[in-house]
Amino acid sequence: MARLVIVSNRVAVPAEGSGAVAAGGLAVAVKEAFTAYEGLWFGWSGNIVDQPSDEPTIIDRDRIQYALVDLSPQDHREYYSGFANRALWPIMHYRLGLGAFSRSDYAGYSRVNRFFAQTLAGLIEPDDIIWVHDYHLLPLASELRGLGIANPIGYFHHIPWPAADVFNSLPASGDLLRAIADYDLIGLQTEPDVQNLTRNLCDTLRAIPLGAGSLMVDGRRTRIRSFPIGIDVAGFKDAAEKAASDRTVRETIAGLRTRKLIIGVDRLDYSKGVPERMEAVDRFLASNPDQRGNVVYLQIAPKSRSDVPEYEQLAREVNETVGEINGNTGDPTWTPIQYVTKAYARPVLAGLYRAARVGLVTPMRDGMNLVAKEYVVAQSGDDPGVLILSKFAGAAQQLPEAILVNPYDRFEVAEAIRTALYMPRAERLARWKPMVERMTREDVDWWARNFLSELENFRTVEREPPTAAAAAE
Numbered sequence: 054m055a056r057l058v059i060v061s062n063r064v065a066v067p068a069e070g071s072g073a074v075a076a077g078g079l080a081v082a083v084k085e086a087f088t089a090y091e092g093l094w095f096g097w098s099g100n101i102v103d104q105p106s107d108e109p110t111i112i113d114r115d116r117i118q119y120a121l122v123d124l125s126p127q128d129h130r131e132y133y134s135g136f137a138n139r140a141l142w143p144i145m146h147y148r149l150g151l152g153a154f155s156r157s158d159y160a161g162y163s164r165v166n167r168f169f170a171q172t173l174a175g176l177i178e179p180d181d182i183i184w185v186h187d188y189h190l191l192p193l194a195s196e197l198r199g200l201g202i203a204n205p206i207g208y209f210h211h212i213p214w215p216a217a218d219v220f221n222s223l224p225a226s227g228d229l230l231r232a233i234a235d236y237d238l239i240g241l242q243t244e245p246d247v248q249n250l251t252r253n254l255c256d257t258l259r260a261i262p263l264g265a266g267s268l269m270v271d272g273r274r275t276r277i278r279s280f281p282i283g284i285d286v287a288g289f290k291d292a293a294e295k296a297a298s299d300r301t302v303r304e305t306i307a308g309l310r311t312r313k314l315i316i317g318v319d320r321l322d323y324s325k326g327v328p329e330r331m332e333a334v335d336r337f338l339a340s341n342p343d344q345r346g347n348v349v350y351l352q353i354a355p356k357s358r359s360d361v362p363e364y365e366q367l368a369r370e371v372n373e374t375v376g377e378i379n380g381n382t383g384d385p386t387w388t389p390i391q392y393v394t395k396a397y398a399r400p401v402l403a404g405l406y407r408a409a410r411v412g413l414v415t416p417m418r419d420g421m422n423l424v425a426k427e428y429v430v431a432q433s434g435d436d437p438g439v440l441i442l443s444k445f446a447g448a449a450q451q452l453p454e455a456i457l458v459n460p461y462d463r464f465e466v467a468e469a470i471r472t473a474l475y476m477p478r479a480e481r482l483a484r485w486k487p488m489v490e491r492m493t494r495e496d497v498d499w500w501a502r503n504f505l506s507e508l509e510n511f512r513t514v515e516r517e518p519p520t521a522a523a524a525a526e
């Protein structure tokens with residue numbers, strides 16, 4: 054069996070003896086990818102220590118080998134919280150005003166990518182194919198090539214790739230564009246993302262299109278294609294069907310009585326549009342007074358990246374918005390917004406999605422958005438709910454039968470909520486069926502297989518060994 058090496062910022066090692074994968078989109082995706090390969094998964098352990106070792110910690114579990122490295126406090130601050138999450142993340146999500154670029158953060162980002170490459174290079178065997186995940190590791194292939202690694206290396210970008218003018222506002226954008234061309238295959242979520250990156254490489258680096266997504270960039274050949282990520286449809290359907298026996302789900306449904314449930318599930322992140330969505334619900338309640346007391350909006354939003362100031366600020370803003378709307382609109386018998394910040398196990402989430410008449414997924418910008426897909430798949434085929442989806446989520450490309458909205462327009466979102474609540478069953482079914490069929494065809498397994506079979510094609514590519522000067526750099 055050939056070996057697949059997966060590299061990601063964080064590695065999710067399952068608990069010993071659990072036989073299960075850790076929850077979360079990437080962990081499920083990686084498990085699918087490893088079904089056809091022997092596997093090594095390399096990345097950060099999640100530990101921050103004063104003196105990280107150059108030797109990775111190796112853990113063997115359930116046919117997968119995990120190789121983990123620690124980060125120093127400075128690495129974590131500059132590479133992860135700094136450049137990745139305060140510069141790349143906002144820029145990739147079109148939030149120029151929130152971008153905080155610093156040269157020391159960028160130096161830390163480059164240093165950690167070099168450290169990852171140096172530690173990983175010693176573990177790579179000649180027949181391995183290497184699949185790198187996400188924006189934390191844009192320069193990794195370039196670092197590995199500099200160390201003489203000639204194996205096929207693919208990259209999947211989980212978040213949006215913005216228009217050239219937006220990306221190029223980032224100091225270091227030129228370096229990053231040049232570095233990304235060292236991947237053999239670059240996977241993006243959607244066609245518009247592919248066009249954005251391709252145009253930028255052609256305009257900024259004079260890349261030459263060779264047809265079928267291939268480009269010649271500075272004498273190197275790379276291929277850019279969209280691979281929309283899917284979900285574990287079979288697992289999710291199963292969880293949704295069994296969820297009625299879960300206590301949280303049962304009691305939530307009982308507590309609703311005749312009220313209809315509107316649900317939002319997001320990591321608490323400004324890209325997800327949580328306060329804007331709450332204002333749209335408020336708008337809906339203001340213009341539909343007959344619906345007061347008849348609907349409940351449950352927002353589940355576990356906190357993330359709390360050490361980044363913009364996220365702390367967002368958490369405060371959401372608390373204030375919830376308090377204000379509930380205080381002004383609720384009464385002793387009815388609280389319009391229920392807001393919880395806990396993470397829930399998949400069966401509970403699936404059951405809550407299924408209980409909700411409306412799934413409200415309104416990111417201001419999102420690479421894909423798996424919640425939209427999970428909501429669709431969790432619905433019952435007899436009486437499905439309605440998905441309201443931001444047109445700026447990658448998922449909108451595959452789910453055009455949802456009610457697509459502009460999340461910046463709370464009047465439009467409020468109107469969509471009304472349409473969804475009054476939608477007759479026949480129309481709900483007619484919209485839901487093609488969506489669930491597409492999600493079932495284009496699931497996480499389909500995604501991983503497509504990417505990997507394309508990456509396999511690069512096995513035969515002959516690569517020049519690096520020059521002595523490049524290797525010494």
Ligand code: ADQ
Pocket residue numbers: 077078079211212282318319320353354355394395396397398399402419420421422423424425427
């Ligand atoms: P995220 O920004 O994390 O992912 P998303 O695609 O919605 O966004 O995935 C979130 C995952 O976390 C979902 O599987 C969801 O069920 C789970 N989750 C959310 N809240 C939860 C809770 N309270 N309890 C338990 N689980 C919860 C990034 C990109 C996305 C892209 C994915 C995958 O930002 O655009 O879709 O990667 O490529």
